[in-house]
Amino acid sequence: MVSNVSLRLAVVGAGPVGLTLALHAARTLPDARVTLFDARSAGADVSSDPRTIALSLGSVQLLQRLGAWRAEAAQPIVEVHVSQQPPSLGGVLGGLLGEPEVRIRAIDEAVPLLGAVLGYGDIVAPLQQVWADACEREPQRLASRFGVPVTALKPLDSGVEVDAGICEAFDLAVVAEGGVFSDQLRKAVTHDYQQTAWVGTVTLQGARPGVAYERFTRHGPAALLPLKDGRAALVWCVNSADDPVAELNDVQRLAVLNTLFHPEVGRLVAVSPLMHFALGLNAERSLTDGRTVRIGNAAQTLHPVAGQGLNLGLRDAFELVRALAHLSADQAAAAKDIDAVLRRLEWKRGPDRWAMIAATDFLARSFTWQLPGAGTARGLALAALQAWTPVKSLLARQMMYGAR
Template sequence: MTERTDILVIGGGLVGASLAIALDAAGCDATLVEAAAPKREPPPRYSERNLALARATVNGLRSLGVWPHAEAAATPIRRIHVSRVGEFGSARLDAAEAGVDAVGWTLPARELGHALQLRLDACTALRRRAPATVRALQPVEDGWLARIDDADGERELHARLLVGADGTASMVRDALGIEADTHDYAQTLFVCTVTPERPLRGCAYERFSDDGPVALLPLTDDRAGLVMTVAADEAERVSALDDEAYIALAQQRFGWRAGRLRQPGMRFAHPIRRAAARRVVGPRAVLVGNAAQTIHPIGAQGFNLGLRDALTLAECVIGAADPGDADLLHAYAERRAPDREGVMAMSHGLIRLACLPQPWLGPLRSLGLLSGALVPPLRDALVRHGMGFRGQPPRAVLEQVP
């Protein structure tokens, strides 16, 4: 027997779940297929990847009813300090100067996942298939046919719109025949939680060097999220370090602005690769989040960009007579292009420029940082873009919804 649904979302990660919630809130006929069963256990404090959520992202999560479940675990970012080892220039951005209480918030990823699950549990129109495995995707005249396995066995789902929110190695993207431009940065990202000797008090740090960026993000209870990039050929050695040696390396890379770093939590390592889909829409199908673009984590823009994908798509399809209409999907892609291309260019260009070892670039980099902090038009643009307001944002992320 074939079940019919207007919108089929493949992938129940942070972006796919957010899209499903937005569709449910509008009463859309939607189905979410999730590979893993929902997890509802309380998240640990010292074994977490941490997210830097832009102000626009938090506005969007508020509009979805997700933020009340996560707010207690979030920490406001009121200042951002950017510098490079051995160079005189630095940039300091302040929320108060921008007229806001925070430019963003930090939140453990599992806390956000937990909040999304709580909000998904309250959905009334959404159908969820979890855990479920997608066995095949087949285009048909008026949509897509998906064959999935779940706890009840094999079933077929017919959708007028197929949404790929299934990550970097997207099955939906492959089914659409969309190629992705890839780039291996030959870097590995290590993340963990630490306790700095001097509390960050709402300040987020990003520090560049020839070896890659290091970030320190404020968390609750005077903790901090440590994000350190190392060369891929050094990853195995760094993984084998004990806590004392690992903290010594992080201290050497980051410096002493926060005093001595202590109490490292569980470490997680992630190879860093870029994958940008050459198109984000196809016949009755669309890609969002990492399926559309997986970017370098510098600037922590991945989920922020993906949520704007999801909320813009929801805004386009809600109320539409046919959510898979070609003109509608083309309009979605056109609307997302400036934000998507701008963030991808920024993340790719910044890592290549800020971490290049050529000494002659030092004065230019320093002047660039100083200009971004001291020249009002440049500073205002940096702050606005950093807060997630670029191009034509979805209404759900604006400060005041018209």
């Protein structure tokens, strides 16, 4: 059995999930030794990374707890509006119900916000600074190995050997570097959706601040995530084999976008140059393999239709530290060894992980179905969800905090 005093924890990957894990472990396990590895140099400017991330309320609260939340850089989400490009319902149904939509509002859930939108760099830079400060205060137990790629993890009888130029033994290694779907080795559960996500920013005229819009179109889902100064982050998913975006210039893309979204969005008056990447599902069946744990994109890469990939990874990190804290709190009775803790972690994370994997996979695949009436079915589902308030509230809570 490994005591809390001698617990040696290696964290591989200094993205938002890895940094969150390292910081949370440093604070919650006051005697554990935590070492963070990453291939990038410590002096690399991470603050300028322009990627836009939507964080759930639970993720915001976790970053606040760690002292790494910068409210001035974030745009709160106070409402989520989901609709489908018409016609969704024809004939009598269309006349009775109109075009279906779902509105989830923070005020209805008695919370100040549903989540927030900010740049990737605005998440990583504060986390890295707080971690650097912690390492400076406690160099005897907290350490960083930046600029040192981990080339191998070798299982030991009671731990893991981490090879990063020099081999070091740890009681537990957590891999938190995942990358994007197109660059990953394939895991146990994988599916290429044959879809492309085009991402960038747009400038809006007449939109309500703080509202995130999700629109189901015949090509795939499109989303606008609110930013400051009348702008929004765009995620536009289309069929890769019949890509309607690739050959268009910015003026043409702007014209098409103005036909896609709900009229409530207002008018899109400018669009940035767009980047694109392939979409797919790539997930491990298990988070744990001996004394190695995979979390975040290292454990599951999801379709962005629900914007939950990073939030799921942050919950992975939180629950792992909670499990390790349970070990240190009552070693003899509650946790005979780290292996028992990891088995409990697998059961604890299963419902949240697989519910989110299944939900995003179903939504992503549904746009590839060439079935008559698929749009009508989605429309009826949206109308039912809006009318059934308890179920809508349950969905909102799961998006904010995950399955509990």
